[in-house]
Structure formats: C-alpha cells, structure tokens
Amino acid sequence: MEINDVILKTVTRIVVFIILTFGIELFLSGHHEPGGGFIGGLVLSSAFVLLYLVHDIETVHNGIPFDFKKIAALGAFLAVGSGIVSVLFGTDFLGQGSRGFDLPIFGETEISSVIVFEAGVALTVVGVVVTIILSISEDV
Amino acid sequence: MIVILAIIFPFFMAFFVPFLYKRVQSKHIGWFVLLVPLLLFILLASFVPSVAGGAHYTYTVQWIDSFGINFTTNLDGLSMIFGLLITGVGSLVILYSIYYLSEREALGRFYVYLLMFMGAMLGVVFSDNVMVLYVFWELTSISSFLLIAFWYHRKQSRYGAKKSMLITVSGGVAMLAGFLMLHTLTGTFSLREMVGEMGSLDTSDPLFYMAMILILLGAFTKSAQFPFHIWLPDAMEAPTPVSAYLHSATMVKAGIYLVARFTPIFGGEAVWFYSITCVGIFTLFWGSFNAVRQTDLKALLAYSTISQLGLIMSLLGIGSMAVSNSNESNLLIFTAATFAGLFHLINHSTFKGALFMVVGIVDHELGTRDIRRLGGLMSFMPLTFTVALIGSFSMAGLPPFNGFLSKEMFFEAVVQLSQLDLISNGAIRVLIPVVAWVASVFTFIYSMIIVFKTFLGMPQSDRVDKEAHEPPVGMLIAPFVLSFLVVGIFIFPNLVGRFLLTPAMAAVFPMHQGLEGLVPHISAWHGVNPQLLMTVGVIVAGSLMYVSFKRWKRVYAIGPLRWNLDALYNFVLLKTENGSNLLTTRYMTGYLRDYFVYIFAFFIAVAVGGLFWIGNLEIDLSKDAAVTVNEYIIIAVMMLAGLSILFAKSRKTAILLNGVLGYSIAILFVVLRAPDLALTQIVVETVTTVLFLLCFYFLPEWKREDTKRTTKLVNGFIAVAVGSIVTILALMVQGDKLFTSISFYFEDAYRLAGGKNIVNTILGDFRAFDTMLEVVVLFIAGIGVFSLIKLKAKKGEKDIGNQ
Numbered sequence: 042m043e044i045n046d047v048i049l050k051t052v053t054r055i056v057v058f059i060i061l062t063f064g065i066e067l068f069l070s071g072h073h074e075p076g077g078g079f080i081g082g083l084v085l086s087s088a089f090v091l092l093y094l095v096h097d098i099e100t101v102h103n104g105i106p107f108d109f110k111k112i113a114a115l116g117a118f119l120a121v122g123s124g125i126v127s128v129l130f131g132t133d134f135l136g137q138g139s140r141g142f143d144l145p146i147f148g149e150t151e152i153s154s155v156i157v158f159e160a161g162v163a164l165t166v167v168g169v170v171v172t173i174i175l176s177i178s179e180d181v
Numbered sequence: 182m183i184v185i186l187a188i189i190f191p192f193f194m195a196f197f198v199p200f201l202y203k204r205v206q207s208k209h210i211g212w213f214v215l216l217v218p219l220l221l222f223i224l225l226a227s228f229v230p231s232v233a234g235g236a237h238y239t240y241t242v243q244w245i246d247s248f249g250i251n252f253t254t255n256l257d258g259l260s261m262i263f264g265l266l267i268t269g270v271g272s273l274v275i276l277y278s279i280y281y282l283s284e285r286e287a288l289g290r291f292y293v294y295l296l297m298f299m300g301a302m303l304g305v306v307f308s309d310n311v312m313v314l315y316v317f318w319e320l321t322s323i324s325s326f327l328l329i330a331f332w333y334h335r336k337q338s339r340y341g342a343k344k345s346m347l348i349t350v351s352g353g354v355a356m357l358a359g360f361l362m363l364h365t366l367t368g369t370f371s372l373r374e375m376v377g378e379m380g381s382l383d384t385s386d387p388l389f390y391m392a393m394i395l396i397l398l399g400a401f402t403k404s405a406q407f408p409f410h411i412w413l414p415d416a417m418e419a420p421t422p423v424s425a426y427l428h429s430a431t432m433v434k435a436g437i438y439l440v441a442r443f444t445p446i447f448g449g450e451a452v453w454f455y456s457i458t459c460v461g462i463f464t465l466f467w468g469s470f471n472a473v474r475q476t477d478l479k480a481l482l483a484y485s486t487i488s489q490l491g492l493i494m495s496l497l498g499i500g501s502m503a504v505s506n507s508n509e510s511n512l513l514i515f516t517a518a519t520f521a522g523l524f525h526l527i528n529h530s531t532f533k534g535a536l537f538m539v540v541g542i543v544d545h546e547l548g549t550r551d552i553r554r555l556g557g558l559m560s561f562m563p564l565t566f567t568v569a570l571i572g573s574f575s576m577a578g579l580p581p582f583n584g585f586l587s588k589e590m591f592f593e594a595v596v597q598l599s600q601l602d603l604i605s606n607g608a609i610r611v612l613i614p615v616v617a618w619v620a621s622v623f624t625f626i627y628s629m630i631i632v633f634k635t636f637l638g639m640p641q642s643d644r645v646d647k648e649a650h651e652p653p654v655g656m657l658i659a660p661f662v663l664s665f666l667v668v669g670i671f672i673f674p675n676l677v678g679r680f681l682l683t684p685a686m687a688a689v690f691p692m693h694q695g696l697e698g699l700v701p702h703i704s705a706w707h708g709v710n711p712q713l714l715m716t717v718g719v720i721v722a723g724s725l726m727y728v729s730f731k732r733w734k735r736v737y738a739i740g741p742l743r744w745n746l747d748a749l750y751n752f753v754l755l756k757t758e759n760g761s762n763l764l765t766t767r768y769m770t771g772y773l774r775d776y777f778v779y780i781f782a783f784f785i786a787v788a789v790g791g792l793f794w795i796g797n798l799e800i801d802l803s804k805d806a807a808v809t810v811n812e813y814i815i816i817a818v819m820m821l822a823g824l825s826i827l828f829a830k831s832r833k834t835a836i837l838l839n840g841v842l843g844y845s846i847a848i849l850f851v852v853l854r855a856p857d858l859a860l861t862q863i864v865v866e867t868v869t870t871v872l873f874l875l876c877f878y879f880l881p882e883w884k885r886e887d888t889k890r891t892t893k894l895v896n897g898f899i900a901v902a903v904g905s906i907v908t909i910l911a912l913m914v915q916g917d918k919l920f921t922s923i924s925f926y927f928e929d930a931y932r933l934a935g936g937k938n939i940v941n942t943i944l945g946d947f948r949a950f951d952t953m954l955e956v957v958v959l960f961i962a963g964i965g966v967f968s969l970i971k972l973k974a975k976k977g978e979k980d981i982g983n984q
Contacts, residue, residue: 073937169963
C-alpha cells in the first residue's frame with residue numbers, strides 16, 4: 042500500500058531549507074555565539090537524513106549527487122591539513138590567526154583561520170552521519 | 182643539512198611514484214626511480230675525501246626538544262660506508278630490476294616500497310638520536326615485510342613476510358627498551374653524547390648489562406644471527422633484486438652497524454665480547470653447514486649470507502676488546518679484527534650482490550633455481566658464468582678476489598686471539614679457530630656448488646622449461662659492475678682502506694684516535710704464515726669434501742642436526758594463535774548485553790577503586806544553586822520515562838520513551854542556560870532515533886528473556902551500582918576540589934583565542950589537537966561501518982583463500 046505522505050513531502054520541502062540555513066548560521070556564528078563546526082555539521086546532516094526519510098534514496102541522490110564518504114574524507118583532510126598549513130606559516134601545529142575587515146553591508150566583520158578547521162569538523166560529521174545511515178538502510 | 186635531505190628525498194620520491202606511474206609507461210618508471218640512489222650516491226661520494234680527512238658532519242632539526250628527541254644526522258666514516266652501500270647497491274639493484282621485473286607486475290608499488298626502504302635505511306645509519314634511529318629501524322622492517330610479500334598471492338610469501346616481521350620487530354622492541362635504559366644511564370638520546378660519556382658509565386648498574394643484551398637482541402634479530410636466523414631463508418620469497426638489496430647487502434647489515442656503533446660504549450666488556458664473538462662464530466658455522474645441503478640456489482645464498490654475517494659479527498666481537506685494552510701489541514690485534522670486519526662487510530656486499538643477481542638471471546631465463554635441474558649452463562651463458570665464478574671464488578676466499586684478503590685477515594684475527602691469554606678457558610681458545618676453519622671449508626664447498634652444479638656438467642634441457650641463453654644486456658650491467666669491484670678491491674685494497682675504512686675505524690674507536698697502525702696495510706702476500714696455510718687447507722679439504730659430498734651427505738640426517746628451529750617457531754605461533762582465539766571467543770559472546778556488563782563492571786571497579794584510593798568522600802551541597810520548579814518537573818518527566826521503559830510492551834514504545842528521556846535532558850540544558858549543549862543534545866537525539874528506527878529491522882523480537890536468577894541479580898546490582906556511583910560523583914563535583922580549577926584559563930578565552938564562545942575556543946583552539954584526532958577517529962569509524970556492511974562476504978561466498 043502506498044502511503045499518502047503529501048503533507049510530509051510538502052512540509053519537508055520548506056523545512057529542509059530552514060534547517061540547512063540554520064545549520065550554516067550555526068556553523069558561522071560559532072566563533073562568538075553558540076554553534077560551531079560540530080553542531081553545524083550535525084544540523085546539516087539531520088536535514089539530509091530528513092530528505093532521505095521522506096523521499097527514497099535514489100531521488101535524493103539525483104538531487105544531491107555527492108559521495109558522502111568523500112565529503113567525510115575531505116573534512117578529515119581539511120582538519121588535519123589546516124594544522125599542517127599553520128606549521129608552514131611558522132606558528133604551532135593547529136595554531137590559528139584572525140583579522141578584521143570592514144565590509145560595506147555587514148560592517149565590521151572578522152574572519153578567523155579557525156573556520157577552515159571548523160569546516161573540516163562539519164564536513165566530517167555530515168559525511169560520516171549520512172554514510173552510516175545510508176549504508177545501514179541500504180543493507181535492509 | 183644535505184644528509185637530512187638525503188634521508189627525506191627517497192620518501193619524497195616514493196610519494197610521487199604513484200602519480201608518475203599513471204603518466205608514464207610502467208616499464209620506464211624504473212629509470213625515474215634509478216635517479217634517486219644515483220644522485221644520492223654521487224652526493225655522498227663527494228663527501229668521501231673530506232670525511233677521509235677526519236671531518237664529520239652533524240645537523241640538527243628540532244623535534245621534541247623537551248624530551249631530548251631531535252632529528253640529528255651524523256655523517257662520519259662508519260655511516261659513510263653504509264650510506265655508500267645503500268645508495269650504490271641500490272642503484273645497481275634498481276637498474277637490474279628494470280629488466281628483471283616484467284611490466285605486468287605492480288611496478289609502482291614495488292618502487293614505492295623500495296624507495297621507502299632506502300630512505301629508512303639511510304635514516305638508520307645517519308641518525309644520531311637513538312629514538313629516531315629506532316623509528317627508521319622499524320621502518321626498514323616494515324618495508325622489508327612489504328617487499329617480501331610483494332607477490333602476496335603466494336602463501337609462502339606471506340608466511341616469509343610475517344616471519345621476518347615478527348622476528349625483526351620483536352628484536353627492535355627489545356632494542357628500544359635497551360635504548361631507554363641507556364637513556365636512564367646517560368641522560369641523553371644522542372649517540373655521540375653517549376660515546377662521550379663512556380668510561381664514566383657505571384658498569385655495575387644492572388641496567389647497563391640489560392641494555393647491552395637488549396640492544397644485542399635487536400642487532401642479532403636484524404642481522405639473522407643464530408638462533409634468529411630462521412627468517413632469512415623464508416625471506417627469499419621476495420623478488421630476487423629485493424633479496425640482493427635488503428637481505429644480503431643492506432638491511433641485514435643494520436645489526437652489524439648497530440654493533441659497530443655501540444662498540445665505543447659497550448666494547449671492552451666481557452659479556453659484549455663473548456656474546457658477539459661466540460654467536461658470530463657459531464652462526465658462521467651453522468649457516469655454512471646448512472648452506473651445503475640446500476638445493477634451491479637462493480636458499481643456499483640465504484644460508485651463506487647468514488654465515489657471512491656471522492663472520493663479520495665475530496670479527497666485530499673480537500675487535501671490541503680494543504676499547505678497554507691498553508697493551509699496545511694486543512690492541513693492534515683487536516683493531517685489526519674490526520678492520521677486517523668492516524672490510525669484509527664491503528667485500529661481502531660486492532660478491533654476494535653479484536651472486537644474487539646471477540641466481541636471478543638463471544631463474545629469469547630458465548624458470549628454475551633448483552640445482553638438481555640445472556647444469557652445463559657455461560656454454561649458453563658465458564658472461565653470467567664469469568660473474569658467478571668471480572663471486573663464488575671471492576666468497577670461498579680465493580685469490581685474486583677481494584674475499585681472499587678479508588678471509589685471510591679473519592684467519593689472522595682468530596689465530597692471534599687464540600694465542601692471547603685473554604680467554605682463560607682453554608677449550609674455547611682452541612675451539613674458535615677450529616670452528617672458523619671448518620666453517621670456511623663448508624663455505625668453500627657451497628661456493629663450488631654454485632659454480633659447478635649450475636654452470637658445469639651436463640645440460641639438463643629436458644628438466645627445464647625454457648631454452649637457456651644470455652639475459653638482456655641491461656641485466657648484466659649491474660652484476661658486472663659488482664664483479665669489477667670484486668677484482669678491483671683485490672688489486673687496490675688500500676684505496677678502500679684509506680678512504681673508507683680509516684674514517685670508519687676512527688668512528689668505532691674514538692679513544693684510539695691517531696694510534697699508529699690503527700689502519701693496517703692490506704697486502705695479498707705476506708709470506709707463508711698460519712692464515713695462508715689455513716686457506717690452503719680449506720682448499721684441499723674443501724675440494725676433497727666437495728668430490729665426496731654424496732658419501733657424507735647422510736650427516737644431515739643425524740638426529741640433533743635435524744632439530745628444527747622453524748618447527749619450533751611454527752609450533753609457538755600456532756599455540757599462541759589458538760590460545761588467543763580460545764581466550765577471545767570466551768568473552769566475545771556476540772551479545773551486546775554481555776559487553777555492557779564488561780563496560781559497566783569495569784566502570785564500577787575503576788570509580789569505586791578511585792574513590793577509595795583518594796579516600797575523601799565529601800559531599801558539600803551548600804554551594805549548589807537552589808533547584809527551581811521547572812527543573813523538578815523536567816526531572817519528574819525523565820524519571821517517569823525512564824521507569825516506563827522497563828515496562829514497555831513493544832520495542833517502538835521503548836525507543837520513543839528513550840527519546841523522551843533525551844529531549845528532556847535537552848530541555849534541562851535550556852533551563853540551566855547551556856544553549857550549546859541543548860542544541861547538540863536535540864540534534865544528536867534526533868539522529869540517533871532515526872538510526873535506532875533503521876536498526877529496528879535487524880533486532881530480534883522483543884520478548885521476555887528467561888535468564889537465570891543469579892544473572893538477573895548480578896545485572897541488577899551492576900545497574901543500581903552504576904546509577905548510584907554517577908549520582909555520588911555528580912554530588913561530589915562541587916565538594917572538595919582535589920585539583921585547582923582550570924576553568925579560569927578558558928574564561929580568558931577572548932584574549933587568548935579571539936573567540937567569545939568559550940566552548941568553541943576550547944574545541945577549536947585550546948584543545949584543537951583533541952578535536953582533530955576526534956574528527957579523524959569519527960572518519961575512521963564511518964569508513965569502518967561502511968566497509969563492514971558493504972564488504973561483508975555474501976552468504977555462499979568464500980573468503981579469498983590461500984593459493
């Protein structure tokens with residue numbers, strides 16, 4: 042029997058974008074406000090998991106043709122790589138720096154090199170969570 | 182500085198080989214790789230004159246300075262010899278393998294391993310810091326493992342690889358312990374500083390002898406000394422260029438390097454002298470004795486390598502007495518022995534390398550190395566025959582080849598040793614030269630077997646699959662270069678003596694700097710003396726025994742001689758495997774609940790033990806904040822949900838109730854003003870609930886379990902105990918502080934790390950190293966789950982079996 046899930050699908054379409062935006066917001070605000078790479082990554086992956094729950098794997102895969110294993114690998118690479126890069130700049134392993142910019146619309150904005158490291162964390166979390174859930178569900 | 186680059190360069194190139202491998206035709210890749218050792222050889226050779234002039238080069242890169250572990254390289258006479266051998270023989274071997282290995286082989290992998298080995302081996306001989314030396318030492322074991330198992334589809338290759346790995350790595354670990362003890366004694370990890378402290382060392386300290394024995398274990402396992410030699414014959418499963426390079430010219434000599442390096446520190450001690458000399462002499466005998474009965478040419482060469490390594494080892498053992506000896510005339514006897522050892526080390530690399538390459542050519546062209554199926558190849562392969570002749574006669578100690586010179590010096594050393602009153606036991610005094618002589622007779626016999634059984638006699642074309650003919654010219658270049666060296670060193674031995682051995686002797690005996698006669702003049706003819714008579718005796722006895730080999734062959738069937746160390750090794754390995762299997766299956770039941778019992782029981786033991794050990798159970802509630810109504814409500818909900826799980830009728834209800842518990846905790850975090858935690862808890866709870874629902878499918882039916890009453894009681898006890906301990910610990914947190922709080926450090930986060938979010942500054946800055954490793958672990962876990970699920974053998978499919 043086909044389950045009628047029109048409402049779920051319609052709601053998901055909107056909600057996923059809210060979750061994704063929220064995840065990115067969390068990720069970016071992590072430096073000064075609650076948030077950060079780990080939680081941002083988790084929120085992003087929960088959005089993907091929701092998509093996979095509502096639609097079937099193939100449909101989602103056509104929409105977002107990422108190999109989540111590679112995303113996880115990229116994340117781990119970024120996290121470790123950012124540490125090594127800082128050595129090349131003569132600071133300690135995993136040492137970070139930041140500087141402020143005065144952007145036209147956003148005003149005083151600060152960018153910190155820790156964002157690369159945090160991006161690594163977030164991508165690894167997304168990649169691993171989705172990979173695990175997908176492989177278990179495909180095993181059924 | 183250049184030396185550090187020389188160590189890193191092979192690793193660096195090894196990294197690029199896979200990329201090159203995709204671009205160029207695979208048969209050409211060897212030429213690129215060949216550049217590496219060739220360049221390094223030229224580079225090192227350019228240092229020869231200045232090192233011969235007494236210079237030595239050190240360079241330090243700071244690493245773990247606080248522990249005294251720095252990447253310090255030291256280029257002196259001793260490491261120069263090894264460096265030249267590694268790069269020189271390395272170049273020839275790579276040139277040889279370009280023609281030896283078919284382009285269908287996984288050449289990229291082969292050269293990556295080979296370069297990795299080269300870098301590691303250079304690291305071993307150039308490192309001044311023993312910890313760095315140890316790392317490179319184990320890296321040579323690992324790359325040797327990979328190279329032996331290059332044809333990993335063969336069962337024998339995997340067996341040989343595992344065996345060599347187990348034996349050499351255990352020796353390496355023993356050596357590491359020895360290094361640490363030496364560090365305790367001397368307070369330094371630097372070899373040069375250790376040598377500087379010799380004499381002031383407290384030899385009565387038990388650590389001193391322990392360190393000595395452990396370091397010797399490392400050297401003996403690596404250099405295949407009795408009884409650890411059993412890995413070397415099995416290592417012959419590697420492709421022949423690898424055997425020529427690792428298992429005769431370089432890696433197995435690392436143990437000799439170690440002994441020579443530590444001679445200034447341990448030399449002069451009776452234990453050091455006796456163990457090295459006796460083990461060396463016995464290995465010399467045992468190796469040559471067993472080599473004679475081999476029918477596989479490569480196995481024969483393996484045993485012969487064992488025997489020759491024993492010879493070098495025993496010479497270094499005799500020479501070590503020079504460290505403590507002050508009597509000038511005796512002193513020269515000992516230093517001459519070390520000199521002979523180092524000289525033979527070079528000679529052995531030349532003739533044994535050439536012989537391995539010859540065997541490789543025979544194997545390559547005829548498809549067999551079994552001497553029972555070979556014969557009469559001289560007329561088909563005259564050039565190969567020439568190389569074999571030069572190599573074998575040099576190994577047998579015949580003139581006009583370099584082996585003659587070092588063999589004579591060896592005889593001289595053992596004869597003179599027996600005339601000294603150093604050894605009080607008369608039997609040993611006589612035994613050493615006798616055993617050495619007998620071993621040389623066997624050496625003579627197997628050298629003759631290589632030449633005569635393979636190249637003379639009747640051709641047995643019906644017993645080999647291929648037509649015999651000369652190999653491609655490229656394959657002959659390397660063995661010819663080596664045999665030119667064999668003859669060249671015989672003609673100009675003092676060139677080697679002056680440029681290579683003089684600085685090496687200075688490195689081994691820094692205390693005898695400038696001693697007259699430290700480097701003896703090598704001459705082929707020094708009148709009729711005992712050592713010449715011994716050589717003549719070897720030739721006569723050896724020839725007679727070679728001819729009558731069939732008559733005394735039965736000796737090998739005598740009981741004690743059939744005692745097999747391999748069988749012992751296999752037996753121990755099998756028993757260990759079975760034992761650990763039995764132990765593991767006993768507690769790995771496959772039931773999650775059992776694992777929970779282990780985890781919680783361990784937790785209880787540690788927590789209760791810890792509390793009792795500290796002995797300060799103080800619960801102070803006075804500083805705690807007042808509990809609000811909201812919190813009471815949430816806690817009540819949580820307790821209700823927790824209790825209801827126990828009485829849930831279906832698994833779905835239980836999962837949902839578990840969710841209620843999780844979300845309530847999140848709300849509690851909100852109430853307690855911890856937004857980070859609350860967010861994380863909510864998302865984690867959501868994702869795990871999804872996961873749980875997925876796993877639902879695989880879980881067994883939810884039913885009452887009929888467990889024994891005692892099991893129930895134990896489980897109940899564990900549950901209650903864990904709950905109470907966590908409660909007590911939580912209540913104690915505010916109580917007596919055992920440590921000063923570290924939170925003030927984080928409160929200063931904005932100034933220190935530039936972030937206002939303290940949690941994130943901890944994650945991304947203060948403890949970034951932890952986070953990075955967690956990310957890596959998470960990634961590994963993800964890949965683990967993926968591969969366990971995707972790659973598990975389907976029903977009916979078999980695991981990839983043994984061939």
